[in-house]
Amino acid sequence: MEAPTPADPSTFSIAAVEPASTPGFEGDKAAGEALLKTERKELGDLQEKLWAESRFGGRKRVLLVVQAMDTAGKGGILRHVIGGVDPQGISIAAFKKPTDEELKHHFLWRVEQRLPEPGMIGVFDRSHYEDVLIGRVRKLAPEDEIERRYDEIAEFERRIVDDGVTLRKVMLHISQDEQKERLLERIDRPDKHWKYNPGDLEERALWQDYQTAYQVAIERTSTDAAPWFVVPADRKWYARLAVQRILLEALRGLDLAWPEPEGVDWDRERQALLAT
Amino acid sequence: MEAPTPADPSTFSIAAVEPASTPGFEGDKAAGEALLKTERKELGDLQEKLWAESRFGGRKRVLLVVQAMDTAGKGGILRHVIGGVDPQGISIAAFKKPTDEELKHHFLWRVEQRLPEPGMIGVFDRSHYEDVLIGRVRKLAPEDEIERRYDEIAEFERRIVDDGVTLRKVMLHISQDEQKERLLERIDRPDKHWKYNPGDLEERALWQDYQTAYQVAIERTSTDAAPWFVVPADRKWYARLAVQRILLEALRGLDLAWPEPEGVDWDRERQALLAT
Numbered sequence: 001m002e003a004p005t006p007a008d009p010s011t012f013s014i015a016a017v018e019p020a021s022t023p024g025f026e027g028d029k030a031a032g033e034a035l036l037k038t039e040r041k042e043l044g045d046l047q048e049k050l051w052a053e054s055r056f057g058g059r060k061r062v063l064l065v066v067q068a069m070d071t072a073g074k075g076g077i078l079r080h081v082i083g084g085v086d087p088q089g090i091s092i093a094a095f096k097k098p099t100d101e102e103l104k105h106h107f108l109w110r111v112e113q114r115l116p117e118p119g120m121i122g123v124f125d126r127s128h129y130e131d132v133l134i135g136r137v138r139k140l141a142p143e144d145e146i147e148r149r150y151d152e153i154a155e156f157e158r159r160i161v162d163d164g165v166t167l168r169k170v171m172l173h174i175s176q177d178e179q180k181e182r183l184l185e186r187i188d189r190p191d192k193h194w195k196y197n198p199g200d201l202e203e204r205a206l207w208q209d210y211q212t213a214y215q216v217a218i219e220r221t222s223t224d225a226a227p228w229f230v231v232p233a234d235r236k237w238y239a240r241l242a243v244q245r246i247l248l249e250a251l252r253g254l255d256l257a258w259p260e261p262e263g264v265d266w267d268r269e270r271q272a273l274l275a276t
Numbered sequence: 277m278e279a280p281t282p283a284d285p286s287t288f289s290i291a292a293v294e295p296a297s298t299p300g301f302e303g304d305k306a307a308g309e310a311l312l313k314t315e316r317k318e319l320g321d322l323q324e325k326l327w328a329e330s331r332f333g334g335r336k337r338v339l340l341v342v343q344a345m346d347t348a349g350k351g352g353i354l355r356h357v358i359g360g361v362d363p364q365g366i367s368i369a370a371f372k373k374p375t376d377e378e379l380k381h382h383f384l385w386r387v388e389q390r391l392p393e394p395g396m397i398g399v400f401d402r403s404h405y406e407d408v409l410i411g412r413v414r415k416l417a418p419e420d421e422i423e424r425r426y427d428e429i430a431e432f433e434r435r436i437v438d439d440g441v442t443l444r445k446v447m448l449h450i451s452q453d454e455q456k457e458r459l460l461e462r463i464d465r466p467d468k469h470w471k472y473n474p475g476d477l478e479e480r481a482l483w484q485d486y487q488t489a490y491q492v493a494i495e496r497t498s499t500d501a502a503p504w505f506v507v508p509a510d511r512k513w514y515a516r517l518a519v520q521r522i523l524l525e526a527l528r529g530l531d532l533a534w535p536e537p538e539g540v541d542w543d544r545e546r547q548a549l550l551a552t
Contacts, residue, residue, distance in 0.1 A: 052470040
């Protein structure tokens with residue numbers, strides 16, 4: 001599979017991304033699932049090195065931001081991609097509707113607190129982008145405030161990247177028809193009823209507004225250091241494979257190596273151990 | 277495999293547990309690994325139900341406490357057992373040497389803050405038991421203080437169990453010879469050097485003191501509501517299987533069911549969705 005390409009803010013058009021496509025991958029579902037499994041091992045190994053480096057003062061960490069319309073498969077990404085990594089190396093932060101406490105602070109306050117520590121792969125299940133997505137669509141803040149947020153986000157992300165965070169932002173892109181199928185399943189299967197929220201239909205009715213909000217957010221905040229990837233997600237297997245590969249490429253780019261503790265005389269340690 | 281049996285405080289003897297044994301399981305490594313895989317699915321399904329219940333006000337959660345001598349395989353349990361569950365349903369807290377801030381508080385303070393939320397499986401990688409293990413062996417507190425801690429732990433655990441926590445405590449029990457092999461591997465393999473700490477040999481020299489500290493802690497705090505399981509751990513595959521089964525039995529005992537949201541007219545939702 002080819003490495004997924006980030007959204008170029010000068011040419012990007014969300015409408016041009018076909019949700020059922022599988023860019024960079026020629027195989028079928030079975031081949032995709034097989035490759036997912038194969039590449040998982042390398043991802044796990046690299047995360048362990050990332051962790052090992054952090055034990056010796058390394059500041060590197062990875063942050064994956066995942067945004068999507070309802071039912072687009074965020075949960076599946078967490079289960080099938082993130083679930084393939086040692087859970088000791090993962091920190092997941094799910095951002096819901098802000099609490100009263102959170103609303104008292106700047107919108108980036110709660111996000112800053114949940115950044116991954118060195119050595120970790122952090123995942124944001126929704127994120128500060130909600131404040132320019134639902135925030136814009138539902139007019140939860142004045143227009144000029146929303147406008148300001150794009151720049152504040154870009155500035156914030158530049159700062160954390162400078163501090164050792166490798167940031168990758170993913171939008172899982174499904175079609176409206178596919179969402180209908182997935183919501184129908186939640187309605188028709190009693191074991192899925194708990195996942196269904198009548199409010200989902202209200203959000204669905206605002207589909208085009210959300211697409212516009214994503215378009216603007218991606219144009220304004222996709223940078224070399226903090227790129228957005230719009231991942232076609234009508235085929236769950238492809239979305240998982242693509243997101244895993246995005247993470248894998250990010251970790252490959254970190255030049256990780258097993259750290260060597262200084263000042264340890266290994267022969268002496270060996271003798272001391274054997275004498276016990 | 278038979279369900280692992282908890283330590284009976286009136287008869288328990290750590291010296292009588294053979295670290296290389298595989299109680300309750302007759303099969304070999306390959307059979308054990310196959311069963312681990314089979315039972316993983318049920319564990320994952322039950323955790324999802326636990327989570328679903330919590331979305332509708334359920335208070336249930338599970339807490340697995342894992343204690344062990346160095347190299348006994350805590351990391352492997354996290355990777356291979358906990359790693360089999362959806363990472364969204366897992367919260368791991370690793371307790372290291374207390375910070376200055378933590379030392380200002382009661383020893384249970386930091387533990388209380390890391391309890392799993394409803395719907396989650398929490399894992400304590402080391403725990404409040406360090407305060408009666410290394411605390412006792414290294415005399416980090418006066419004898420009467422250590423003595424008091426057993427009762428405080430029992431009281432604390434009773435309280436959290438009453439609040440909806442299903443608590444299971446595991447000691448991974450390895451032999452001194454097996455530890456030697458595993459430390460040797462860390463010394464001999466450059467890619468494992470980062471895991472090696474010369475201080476490990478000092479702890480190893482106190483082996484018998486630690487065994488006594490475990491014996492006393494288990495006698496004093498293994499109860500029906502908060503049982504200890506001493507899991508033979510010289511065979512990593514067996515320890516993983518046993519711990520997975522301990523979790524599985526705990527979840528099976530919770531009578532979990534898919535919640536049914538009240539007041540939703542599914543036919544009407546279906547029609548409304550189809551009209552979009």
